[in-house]
Amino acid sequence: EPEVTQTPSHQVTQMGQEVILRCVPISNHLYFYWYRQILGQKVEFLVSFYNNEISEKSEIFDDQFSVERPDGSNFTLKIRSTKLEDSAMYFCASSFMGGRSNNEQFFGPGTRLTVL
């Protein structure tokens, strides 16, 4: 069964450093997403991406964040200068359709980011 994969599973970084979280969505999916879950809190939407551009972003997704689909298979989230409050589990998701259509999103196992 196809699945979303994410690397690394755990990333530890120093405050102010750049990190790139990587995701390989399901191959025939067209919509890609990043969510995050701060420990003990709810899963929060960060950004959605379609047709090589951001289709929606939350207020969390400020100028320190960027996303990219550098090739036909990977989808990355970059945090330019990490802060302590960026420590969280980051989930990548993908779906074949988007919007209010059959928007079944498939989630990866997550990357736990720890900022020291």
Place this chain on the structure above:
Amino acid sequence: AQSVTQPDIHITVSEGASLELRCNYSYGATPYLFWYVQSPGQGLQLLLKYFSGDTLVQGIKGFEAEFKRSQSSFNLRKPSVHWSDAAEYFCAVGADTDKLIFGTGTRLQVFP
């Protein structure tokens, strides 16, 4: 604004007992509703979804959920819980656009 409330942070049941996890949503139009499960160290797995039609939906692993518009609820049920069902359960609503809005989750503990 859309929101999801899961009133129960932690639920403990005995194996073989029935289960109901509560979910209430706030959304102006007909919602798209989802239940996801997260086992330790795992990602979010979709259990079931409601888009339209029959208000009682069947999912994987023997779970079902009932959409009740009058109560703005989408409670998850299982008639007989197995130890392997111990996990965190998230209710989510599909918003006006692509994003899913999640509840805070309910942690299920199962005693033998």
